[in-house]
Amino acid sequence: MGKNIIRIKNVKKLYRMGTEVITAVNGISLNVQQGEVCCLFGKSGSGKSTLLNLMAGLEKPTKGEIIIHNKHIERMNENQLAAFRQQYIGFVFQSYNLLPTLTALENVTLPLIFRGVSVKERTERAKEMLKAVGLEGRTHHKPGEMSGGQQQRVSIARAFINNPQVVFADEPTGNLDTKTTYEMMDLITGLASKYKQTLVIVTHDWELSEYADRIVVMMDGKIEKIEKIEQKKMLQNVQQSGGDVE
Amino acid sequence: MSIRDLMMMAGRNLWKRKLRTFLTVLGVVIGTTSIVVMISIGIGMNEGFKKQIEEWGSLQVIDVYASGSGGGYVMMAPASSSSSKSKKDVPLDNAAIEKFKAIEHVEAVSPILQSSMILVSGKYVNYANVIGIDPAAMEALGYKVEEGRVLNGEDKDGLVIGRGVIESMYNPKMSWQMQAQATPPEIDAMNDKIMLTYDWNYGTKGQDKSIKPIKVNVVGVMPNNGSNSYSVIMPMQQMQKIMKDMEAWQKKQGSTSETKKKGQYNQVSVKVDDINEVQNVQQQIKDMGFQASSLTDQLESMKETTKMLRMVLGAIGAISLIVAAIGITNTMVMAIYERTREIGVMKVIGASLRDIKLLFLTEAAFIGFAGGIAGSLISFVMSKVVNVIAMQQGSDMTSLIPIWLYLSAIGFATVIGILSGYLPAKRAMKLSALAAIKTE
Numbered sequence: 001m002g003k004n005i006i007r008i009k010n011v012k013k014l015y016r017m018g019t020e021v022i023t024a025v026n027g028i029s030l031n032v033q034q035g036e037v038c039c040l041f042g043k044s045g046s047g048k049s050t051l052l053n054l055m056a057g058l059e060k061p062t063k064g065e066i067i068i069h070n071k072h073i074e075r076m077n078e079n080q081l082a083a084f085r086q087q088y089i090g091f092v093f094q095s096y097n098l099l100p101t102l103t104a105l106e107n108v109t110l111p112l113i114f115r116g117v118s119v120k121e122r123t124e125r126a127k128e129m130l131k132a133v134g135l136e137g138r139t140h141h142k143p144g145e146m147s148g149g150q151q152q153r154v155s156i157a158r159a160f161i162n163n164p165q166v167v168f169a170d171e172p173t174g175n176l177d178t179k180t181t182y183e184m185m186d187l188i189t190g191l192a193s194k195y196k197q198t199l200v201i202v203t204h205d206w207e208l209s210e211y212a213d214r215i216v217v218m219m220d221g222k223i224e225k226i227e228k229i230e231q232k233k234m235l236q237n238v239q240q241s242g243g244d245v246e
Numbered sequence: 247m248s249i250r251d252l253m254m255m256a257g258r259n260l261w262k263r264k265l266r267t268f269l270t271v272l273g274v275v276i277g278t279t280s281i282v283v284m285i286s287i288g289i290g291m292n293e294g295f296k297k298q299i300e301e302w303g304s305l306q307v308i309d310v311y312a313s314g315s316g317g318g319y320v321m322m323a324p325a326s327s328s329s330s331k332s333k334k335d336v337p338l339d340n341a342a343i344e345k346f347k348a349i350e351h352v353e354a355v356s357p358i359l360q361s362s363m364i365l366v367s368g369k370y371v372n373y374a375n376v377i378g379i380d381p382a383a384m385e386a387l388g389y390k391v392e393e394g395r396v397l398n399g400e401d402k403d404g405l406v407i408g409r410g411v412i413e414s415m416y417n418p419k420m421s422w423q424m425q426a427q428a429t430p431p432e433i434d435a436m437n438d439k440i441m442l443t444y445d446w447n448y449g450t451k452g453q454d455k456s457i458k459p460i461k462v463n464v465v466g467v468m469p470n471n472g473s474n475s476y477s478v479i480m481p482m483q484q485m486q487k488i489m490k491d492m493e494a495w496q497k498k499q500g501s502t503s504e505t506k507k508k509g510q511y512n513q514v515s516v517k518v519d520d521i522n523e524v525q526n527v528q529q530q531i532k533d534m535g536f537q538a539s540s541l542t543d544q545l546e547s548m549k550e551t552t553k554m555l556r557m558v559l560g561a562i563g564a565i566s567l568i569v570a571a572i573g574i575t576n577t578m579v580m581a582i583y584e585r586t587r588e589i590g591v592m593k594v595i596g597a598s599l600r601d602i603k604l605l606f607l608t609e610a611a612f613i614g615f616a617g618g619i620a621g622s623l624i625s626f627v628m629s630k631v632v633n634v635i636a637m638q639q640g641s642d643m644t645s646l647i648p649i650w651l652y653l654s655a656i657g658f659a660t661v662i663g664i665l666s667g668y669l670p671a672k673r674a675m676k677l678s679a680l681a682a683i684k685t686e
Contacts, residue, residue, distance in 0.1 A: 058594065058680045078599050086596035097591040101258035113251045114596040158595065 005165060005198050006032035006055060011064030013050055013221075024050040025061070026221035034165075035196040037189055039212035043204060047221040049170060052202045056089060056168050057081045069165055086115050090159030090167040090197075092188065094174040096151040098143040098158075104130065105139040108157045115162070129157040133187060149180040153187070160191050167192060169201045173208065185211050247601045256608040259581070267613065270577040274617020274659055275624060277570035281563025282625035282655045283632065283645060288556035290646040295548045299541045302473045304388025308516040308528050309358075310346070311537040312338040336535035339509045346516050349530055351523040354386035358513040359485050361492070364448045365407070365478065366441040366459050370415035370431045371449050374407075374478045376442070378485025379515070386517045389479060394436055394466030403484050404465040405442075407435050410475030412467070418449035435464050442478070444492040457495065460488065567659075571666040574613050578606060578670035582677070589674050590681035599675045606671035607664055614663020618656035625655070 013025040025047045032038045040048040053059045054066055057073045066073040069088055076084060085091075090111075098107045105126050112122035130139055133153040143151055152172065159167050169188060173181035189211050192199040201208065209215045215227040260267040299305060313336060336342070346355045359378035364371050379387065382399035389396055389406065397404050412435045416425045441459035448459065468474045516531065516538075518524045524542045531538040582589070589602060629645040636644050 053680060056594070058678075082593065082596055082598040082601075085594065089596075091594050093591070097587070099588060099591070101255070101262050110592070111596045114247055114592075114598065114601055116248060119250075162596070 003034055004031040005034040005069060006030075006200070007065070007067040008051075008055070009065040009067075011051075011054060011061045011066060013047075013054060013059065014062045023221050025054065027064075028221075028223055030216065030223065032166075032198060032200060034198055035193070037192065037199040037201070037211060037213045039209045039215045040200065040202045040218060041204065041206070041209055041215050042218035042224075045220075046218040048202050048204075048218045050221075051218070052168055052170055052200065055200065056091060057084065082114075086111060086162065088165045090162060090164035092152070092155055092159045092167065092169040092172045094171040096143070096148070096155045096175075098151055098154055100143050103140045103142055104135060104146070104154045107143070107154050108161055110158060111162050125161060126157070129161045130154070132160075132191065133157045148175055149183065152176065152180075152184055156184070156188055156191070160195075160197075163195060164197065166198045166200065169199065171203055172201065173203075173205070181205075181208070247597075247604065252601075252604055252608045253612075255605060256612055259585075259605075260609055260612055263581070266577060266580075270573050270613050271617045271620065273570035273573035274567075274614055274663070275621045277563070277567030277662075278618050278621025278655050278659050279624045279628060280566045281560070281658075282621065282647060282651060283628045284559035284563040285556075285651060286625070286629050286645040286647040287632065288552075288559055289648065289651070290644040291552055291556065292549055293646050294644065295545055295552075299545050299548075301471060303541055304517070305541050305545065306353075306518045306521055306524060307387055308518065308524060308531065308538050308540040310338065310342075310514040310516055310531055311512065312336070312510065313535055313537055337509075338511050338514055338536065342534070342536070343514060345534065346514065346531065349516075349527055351518050351520050351527055352516055353519040354380075354383040354517040356380035356383035356387060356515050357482060357511040358515050359482065359489065359511065360513070361444070361485075361489060362446075363478070363488075364443050364446060365411055365415070366443060366448060367412075367415060367431075367433050367435075367438055369417050369419070369449070370433065371418050372411050372415040373446075374411045374442075375476055376478045376480065376485065376488075378480055378482045378489075381481040383515075383517065384479065387515055388517070389474060390468060391466035392469040394464070396466055397479065397481060401465070401481050403463055404481065405440075405462045406466040406468060406479040407440070407464055408468045408475040408477045409470035411478060413470065414476075435467050440464055442488070444488065444495070454495075567662060570617065571662050574610055574663055574666035575669060577613070578610050578667050579673070581609070582606070582670055582674045585674075586677055586681045587684075589677045590679050593677075593679035602677075603671045603675045606674050607667045610663045610667020610671070611660050612663070614666070615656065615660040617663070618659030621659065622652045622655050625652075 008028060008030040011025055011028050012023070015022045015024055028047075028051060040051060042048040050059070054061050055068070055073070057066075057076065061074050064074070068084075071084065073081070073084070098104075099110065102110070105123065108126040108129055109117075109122040112125065117125075127136075127139065130136060133156055135150060135153050135157070138146060138150060141150075143154070146154070152175075156172075159169075167188070172188065173184050176184060185208055188199065188201075191197070201212065203209070209227075210229070213229060215229070217224045217227070296305065343355050343357060346352055356379045361376050363374055363376045365374045379397075381397035381401040381404070384397040384406070391406060392409070394406070397406060412433050413430060415431050415433060417428065417431075420428060440462050442462050443457055443459040445454050445457040445459075447453050448457075462480075468477070468479075516527065518527045521542070524540055525546075528538045528540055528542075592602060625647060629647050632645040
């Protein structure tokens with residue numbers, strides 16, 4: 001495995017709720033390697049979502065450093081963050097969050113629109129991306145005309161279209177049934193491994209963790225334990241070498 | 247984000263909330279329409295004045311008098327203030343005329359010599375205001391004929407008569423009661439024999455037989471409206487000759503009329519080629535030490551008196567546009583509340599603050615622009631309606647919308663849209679990207 005693409009150093013996040021101070025993330029240090037599928041697992045209130053938000057630059061840590069691709073996220077202003085996200089970050093939401101007024105194709109091109117990519121180029125790339133997520137026939141449908149699974153596929157296509165270094169997924173299957181959940185996880189991890197992209201998934205569903213290289217179990221704002229799944233790695237290696245022989 | 251993409255997204259967002267967009271645009275339409283119609287009535291009023299004054303004479307002609315002498319026909323011109331400053335009399339002579347000609351934007355200059363004389367045709371006579379001018383400048387000075395032609399530089403003895411002089415000719419031998427009942431004479435000014443005399447008693451018992459009426463050659467007739475219908479225009483040279491005879495005769499009679507130094511004129515008319523330069527040229531002439539007045543003085547003072555009314559009309563329009571602007575702001579603020587999550591999502595997937603701000607500004611600008619276009623169209627119809635109603639009531643206060651008013655109305659409405667959208671856009675920009683993550 002390659003270098004550490006995400007480095008978190010002693011990060012703390014406090015919230016003030018009236019007079020009470022809540023410690024959502026309490027001094028976490030964590031490195032995520034390039035190409036790794038990292039799963040943040042924990043119950044609600046464990047601080048996993050806050051940690052994801054901190055990594056994605058949606059919130060600023062009260063203390064500590066977050067370095068992605070050698071850049072200090074916590075020191076960036078809004079404009080720098082926007083430029084950074086355009087270039088390095090993809091995001092998959094639990095509730096898909098597609099823009100209702102735009103078609104599937106336009107939703108997928110949106111990150112490229114913000115980057116100022118030409119119509120021709122971005123349409124081409126978006127079509128490829130939609131094909132990759134299995135939605136060739138639905139390019140001109142609006143989100144309201146699609147099922148949850150289809151919407152999440154569009155959302156995944158949108159997250160990957162920039163060819164980002166890191167893709168964050170916040171409970172990506174929280175609103176989906178079991179069958180679709182597996183389809184979606186296959187899709188995300190498949191896309192990520194194809195381009196050696198790093199994947200950080202937040203979930204409370206243990207089933208999903210079997211897709212991860214590493215499971216970070218969180219509790220009360222701290223890392224309780226980190227499990228590595230070597231078996232899966234080995235299995236994949238066998239499959240790959242087998243494929244080579246054939 | 248390119249302008250094209252901004253417009254596309256803004257358009258989609260507005261289209262999604264059709265009714266609300268329509269109602270907001272409607273507010274702008276009402277504001278734009280009222281401001282355009284109100285201003286158009288103001289413009290129509292001014293144009294009306296202009297037309298009215300142009301009937302009295304050309305707006306581009308300045309009348310110049312020697313300082314100290316009384317003005318000619320001045321209806322309501324304010325007393326020229328500069329005359330009091332320069333007490334020293336500057337002679338209004340040929341040298342002065344050359345100086346006027348040298349002023350920028352001066353098209354033509356002519357001395358004016360006026361006298362009352364009697365026009366004779368057969369047994370009929372009439373008083374006429376005889377004006378001697380430089381015949382070459384007659385056309386430029388704004389004299390119009392409805393028959394024949396105006397004088398030109400080659401005319402030495404031609405004459406242009408106002409229709410009014412001819413139509414009101416009377417037989418001096420009749421008493422005035424009989425004159426009132428008599429049918430008006432039918433005189434063909436262009437072909438009948440017409441004579442001119444300075445003997446005011448011509449045709450009556452007091453006629454001085456020593457004065458021989460001069461036969462004149464009529465080359466044109468001026469229409470029976472405006473200030474020249476009772477005038478007779480002739481070349482300066484001929485006029486001066488007649489005046490010399492007249493003064494010699496008057497001297498013999500023992501009466502001395504105004505004593506005028508040789509080579510000086512009482513009045514000079516100056517034609518300016520651009521109506522907007524009239525006041526400027528007039529001031530330059532005043533600065534030389536002459537008195538000067540023009541019909542633009544009257545126009546200005548008429549405009550001044552209605553300024554208040556026009557301002558009130560404009561204010562009514564402006565108020566409705568302000569209300570419309572508040573409507574736009576309200577709509578945009580509502581949109582931001584509804585789209586908080588959407589804005590967050592856009593930020594998470596890489597929209598810059600500028601993109602967010604521009605998107606909302608574009609939406610607001612669209613509302614203003616659409617309202618401006620529709621408002622202009624409706625104003626066009628309203629203007630026609632106002633004109634029809636005004637005409638039925640016999641009022642000459644009509645509405646007039648020049649192209650620039652349409653264009654500036656559309657531009658103004660768009661700017662109003664952008665200004666109204668500024669605050670909400672700023673607000674949208676500041677929304678946290680975190681809103682995208684929160685699940686409902």
